[in-house]
Amino acid sequence: MKYAFFPGCSLDATAWDFGRSTRATCRALGIELVDIPDWVCCGSTPAHASSASLAVALPVLNLQKAEAMGLPVMTACASCYARLRTANQKVRNEAEERQRTERITGKPYNGQVEIHHVLDVLVNHFGVEQVRARVARPLEGLRVACYYGCLLTRPPEIVAFDNPEHPTCMDDLVTAMGAEPVAWPFATECCGASLSMTRSSVVGRLGHKLLSMARRAGADCIAVACPLCQMNLDLRQSDAIKSHGDLPQTPVLYITQLLGLALGLSNKELGIGAQSVSASSLLADRRPATVASTGGNP
Amino acid sequence: MANTIQWNGSELAMEVEHRSGTPVSACFQCHKCSTGCPIGPEMDFLPSQVMRLVHLGMESEVLGSQAIWLCASCEACTTRCPQSIDVAATMDALRIMAIDRQVTLPDAHGKQFNRSFLGSVRRHGRVFEMGMMTLYKLRTGDLFSDMDKVPQMLAKGKLPLLPNRSGSAGEVREVFRRAEEEEKRP
Numbered sequence: 001m002k003y004a005f006f007p008g009c010s011l012d013a014t015a016w017d018f019g020r021s022t023r024a025t026c027r028a029l030g031i032e033l034v035d036i037p038d039w040v041c042c043g044s045t046p047a048h049a050s051s052a053s054l055a056v057a058l059p060v061l062n063l064q065k066a067e068a069m070g071l072p073v074m075t076a077c078a079s080c081y082a083r084l085r086t087a088n089q090k091v092r093n094e095a096e097e098r099q100r101t102e103r104i105t106g107k108p109y110n111g112q113v114e115i116h117h118v119l120d121v122l123v124n125h126f127g128v129e130q131v132r133a134r135v136a137r138p139l140e141g142l143r144v145a146c147y148y149g150c151l152l153t154r155p156p157e158i159v160a161f162d163n164p165e166h167p168t169c170m171d172d173l174v175t176a177m178g179a180e181p182v183a184w185p186f187a188t189e190c191c192g193a194s195l196s197m198t199r200s201s202v203v204g205r206l207g208h209k210l211l212s213m214a215r216r217a218g219a220d221c222i223a224v225a226c227p228l229c230q231m232n233l234d235l236r237q238s239d240a241i242k243s244h245g246d247l248p249q250t251p252v253l254y255i256t257q258l259l260g261l262a263l264g265l266s267n268k269e270l271g272i273g274a275q276s277v278s279a280s281s282l283l284a285d286r287r288p289a290t291v292a293s294t295g296g297n298p
Numbered sequence: 299m300a301n302t303i304q305w306n307g308s309e310l311a312m313e314v315e316h317r318s319g320t321p322v323s324a325c326f327q328c329h330k331c332s333t334g335c336p337i338g339p340e341m342d343f344l345p346s347q348v349m350r351l352v353h354l355g356m357e358s359e360v361l362g363s364q365a366i367w368l369c370a371s372c373e374a375c376t377t378r379c380p381q382s383i384d385v386a387a388t389m390d391a392l393r394i395m396a397i398d399r400q401v402t403l404p405d406a407h408g409k410q411f412n413r414s415f416l417g418s419v420r421r422h423g424r425v426f427e428m429g430m431m432t433l434y435k436l437r438t439g440d441l442f443s444d445m446d447k448v449p450q451m452l453a454k455g456k457l458p459l460l461p462n463r464s465g466s467a468g469e470v471r472e473v474f475r476r477a478e479e480e481e482k483r484p
Binding site: 009012013014015016037038039040041043044045046047048049050051052053054057058061082100103104105106149150151154155156164165188189190192193194195197198199200202205206235274275276 | 317336337339340367368370371372373374376377384389390391393394397407408411412413415416419423424425427431434443444447450451454455456457458462464465466467469470472473474476477478480481
């Protein structure tokens with residue numbers, strides 16, 4: 001299994017731990033990732049809220065590079081994923097959009113590159129049973145609220161690898177890791193996304209709602225697959241608690257970090273320690289006496 | 299998009315439909331979008347009310363609203379609309395129209411964030427958070443909010459001090475220039 005990897009801006013900066021854990025986990029499972037050379041920003045929300053043509057052209061620059069590599073694309077950031085898929089669909093289905101995009105990028109592109117999210121790759125390409133078979137250090141007793149957020153499953157015409165209202169792919173992975181996914185009603189509620197910068201009070205309110213519901217459902221931690229979800233629930237957690245009421249500290253980990261732990265990789269290899277709300281005591285409590293032989297341990 | 303109804307002959311509705319590619323006029327005010335909108339409590343107009351303002355041609359009210367800038371683009375409305383209206387794309391079209399028409403915005407944070415973000419991409423081919431945040435703060439005058447987050451992010455290695463420039467930054471600059479030309483085409 002081999003993919004053209006689109007890291008996106010966050011995975012080299014605010015979400016470097018998502019980048020490191022995605023690469024480490026894929027490597028451990030034998031999923032080969034080749035970075036798209038000289039990839040560029042997908043434009044994210046500022047592009048689609050400012051210029052309809054730029055919102056398609058920026059993702060297409062990357063898809064043209066991937067097409068030259070002859071590989072399907074894999075990305076980890078939920079926002080990059082949605083932007084790449086949206087642009088691809090527009091170019092594929094709308095002749096005018098395609099012509100405009102080709103004029104802007106100066107190169108042909110007909111929307112034929114396949115684009116997958118890392119969860120899609122893990123669950124549907126690699127397979128949950130295969131993941132289960134590779135678990136070296138089951139995360140027994142760990143109760144996880146799987147938080148999908150907005151763009152992994154919406155809109156279904158664009159992303160389409162899980163149910164938009166009741167997704168289960170992360171829950172299936174968490175079960176395969178030996179941990180316990182909790183049932184909770186806010187798995188696809190929005191965290192406020194890029195309002196983080198412009199209206200942090202909204203993000204505080206939404207974050208508190210999510211964190212308190214995850215706790216009520218019995219979760220010890222939240223698993224995410226999006227850099228903005230992670231930042232809004234983790235970095236802004238203390239503000240949310242200050243403004244909206246006390247809650248126990250809740251670590252917010254990338255699903256690839258949890259999976260990496262279950263595969264026997266070390267905290268260092270997975271960027272565990274990069275969170276504002278430390279996960280170390282939670283994970284230390286759960287660490288079984290028989291630490292897996294692969295990957296060592298800090 | 300097919301099946302667009304030209305409701306009430308509203309020029310505004312027609313333009314929004316053209317820009318968004320979605321049949322805004324098909325909205326029958328069921329309010330499903332508003333019920334599920336995570337930002338509803340903060341909005342001056344709920345999403346279904348924004349749709350209605352468009353039907354009625356109330357341009358200054360809708361383009362000058364807080365609501366279009368508060369939309370987080372979470373796509374819950376788009377996913378759930380029984381009339382298959384892409385409500386989130388409608389919000390995008392309205393934001394673009396508000397900037398084009400130089401409407402006086404209720405607050406400029408959204409506009410300045412987008413401008414600072416895209417300026418960073420135009421320069422480096424990728425977002426350089428430190429530079430983008432500095433520009434955004436200077437432009438909004440909102441210098442001190444979130445300053446407590448900076449040391450923490452630096453310590454965790456989450457705020458690089460130098461841009462991670464793309465080898466295709468030159469190509470990106472050209473793409474921005476040509477996209478601007480395209481947007482000017484009639």
